[in-house]
Amino acid sequence: MLFRMISYLCFTAILMLINFDWTSGLNPPRDVKIVKSELQWKPPDENNVRYSIQYKLVNKSEGEWQTLFNNTGQSFKFSDGFYRAVFRVRTERGSNFSEWVYSPQVKCVNVNSCAPVVNLSMTSGIASLTIAHMDNSLEKEHGGHLEFKISSWKVENGVNSELDSRLTDSKHEIFNDLESGQHCFQVQYLLYNKPYGRPSELRCAVNPETPDEIRRRVFLCSILGTFLLLTLGVFHVQRISYANMSKFQQSKFARGMKGFRLVAIDSEKTVYLRG
Numbered sequence: 001m002l003f004r005m006i007s008y009l010c011f012t013a014i015l016m017l018i019n020f021d022w023t024s025g026l027n028p029p030r031d032v033k034i035v036k037s038e039l040q041w042k043p044p045d046e047n048n049v050r051y052s053i054q055y056k057l058v059n060k061s062e063g064e065w066q067t068l069f070n071n072t073g074q075s076f077k078f079s080d081g082f083y084r085a086v087f088r089v090r091t092e093r094g095s096n097f098s099e100w101v102y103s104p105q106v107k108c109v110n111v112n113s114c115a116p117v118v119n120l121s122m123t124s125g126i127a128s129l130t131i132a133h134m135d136n137s138l139e140k141e142h143g144g145h146l147e148f149k150i151s152s153w154k155v156e157n158g159v160n161s162e163l164d165s166r167l168t169d170s171k172h173e174i175f176n177d178l179e180s181g182q183h184c185f186q187v188q189y190l191l192y193n194k195p196y197g198r199p200s201e202l203r204c205a206v207n208p209e210t211p212d213e214i215r216r217r218v219f220l221c222s223i224l225g226t227f228l229l230l231t232l233g234v235f236h237v238q239r240i241s242y243a244n245m246s247k248f249q250q251s252k253f254a255r256g257m258k259g260f261r262l263v264a265i266d267s268e269k270t271v272y273l274r275g
Contacts, residue, residue, distance in 0.1 A: 025096070025098075026044070026046055026049070026091045026092070026093060026096050026097060026098040027044035027045055027046050027091060027098055028044060028089075028090060028091055028098040028099050028100070028101045029041040029042065029043065029044060029051060029074075029089045029090070029091055029098075029101050030042040030043070030044060030101075032087075032089050032101045032102070032103050033103065033104065034087075034103055034104055034106060034110055036110060037077060037078055037079075037110050037111060037112075038075055038076065038077045038078070039053070039075060039076040039077075039078060039087050039089075039103055040074065040075045041074055041075070041089050041101070042074070043074060044091055044098070046091060046093070048093060049072075049091045049092065049093045050070055050071060050072050050091075050092045050093065051070070051071065051072070051073065051074070051089055051090070051091060051092070052067070052069075052070045052089070052090050052092050052097070053067070053068040053069060053070075053076055053087060053088075053089050054066060054067050054068060054087070054088050054100075055068060055082065055085045055086065055087045055088075056085065056086055057082075057084055057085050058084045058085070058086055058105060065088070070092065078106070078110075079111075080111040080112055080113035081113075082106050082111070083106055083107075083108070083110075083111045083113055083114070084105060084106060084107075085105070085106045086102060086103060086104075086105050086106075087102070087103040088100040088101065088102045088103065089101050089103070107135045107137035108133070108134055108135050108137050108138050108197070109137035109138050109140075109141045109142075110137075112196065112197055113197060113198055114133075114134045114135075114138070114189070114197040114198070115134070115187075115188070115189075115197055115198040115199060115200045115201070116131050116132070116133065116148060116187040116188070116189060116200045117131070117132040117133065117134060117200065118130070118131055118132075118185065118186075118187050118200045118201065118203050119132075119203070120185055120203035120204075120205050121205070122178075122183070122205035122206065122207055124207075124208075125176070125177055125178050125179075125180075125207055126174060126175065126176055126178070127152075127174070127175040127178055127183060127185070127205065127207070128172070128173075128174055128175075129150065129172070129173045129174075129175070129185055129187075129203075130171065130172055131148055131170075131171045131172070131173070131187055132171065138189065138191070138196075142191060142192075144169070145191060145192050146169070146189065146190070146191055147167055147168065147169050147189070147190040147191075147193075148167070148168050148169065148170075148171075148187050148188070148189065148190065149165060149166075149167055149187065149188050149189075149190050149195070150165065150166045150167075150168065150173060150185060150186075150187050151163055151164070151165050151185070151186045151187075151188075151199075152164050152165075152166070152175065152183060152184065152185045152186075153183070153184055154178075154179065154181055154182065154183050154184075155181070155182040155183075155184060155204070156181055156182075160184075167190065178207050179207070180207050180208060180209040181206065181207060182204055182205070182206050182207075183204065183205060183206075183207060184202055184203065184204040185202075185203045185204070186199050186200055186201075186202050186203070187199070187200040188200065
């Protein structure tokens with residue numbers, strides 16, 4: 001029993017040594033924070049120091065820290081690609097360094113690449129649109145100044161109809177009395193009445209025909225089919241009548257010309273016959 005306890009303590013100590021991040025007594029950076037799209041920190045009570053900055057994307061499965069740079073600056077302006085990243089900063093001087101200081105996570109309020117998350121359901125002429133945030137930072141920071149611009153249109157034979165727009169701060173919108181066919185929706189943030197971020201993914205659904213629309217379509221198709229058949233029938237009868245008339249006229253002319261023979265054709269192509 002004692003041997004097992006000693007073995008466990010030794011194993012734990014080895015793991016702690018492997019994962020321990022040795023420091024050499026330097027003071028770390030102070031007040032590490034994110035302001036808009038910039039990582040900022042204040043210098044420690046140390047002279048002639050540099051700062052090492054690393055980041056990790058929280059939504060990545062590998063979870064490895066990546067080094068950005070090592071310099072004497074006290075800020076780093078990041079791009080939209082750092083959404084959901086966490087930074088850490090430490091002080092360095094020669095071979096000495098401080099412990100890491102971690103930043104808050106980068107959220108939608110810090111980048112211009114977020115888009116509303118949209119779900120669409122369609123039932124019997126009614127489209128139900130549910131809107132959510134990638135995170136709650138925009139809503140928390142700007143409150144009533146954040147709106148959604150919903151764009152919708154109908155697709156018919158591959159052609160988009162006229163765009164219809166609606167502004168709302170609701171996360172659940174209903175579109176009633178839609179015509180049958182495919183309808184598409186896309187949502188974008190409006191922050192202080194100006195577009196912010198990216199448009200949402202396009203959501204489309206087909207509104208099926210109602211029984212009345214089906215009956216109406218069948219009725220119209222039957223009328224059109226009947227009209228086409230009548231037109232073809234009339235054309236066929238006229239063609240047969242014309243053919244019979246031509247044969248009759250040719251036969252009558254032939255009988256009338258019987259007993260005559262060609263005498264001459266003058267320069268004006270006048271034909272002279274003699275009976």
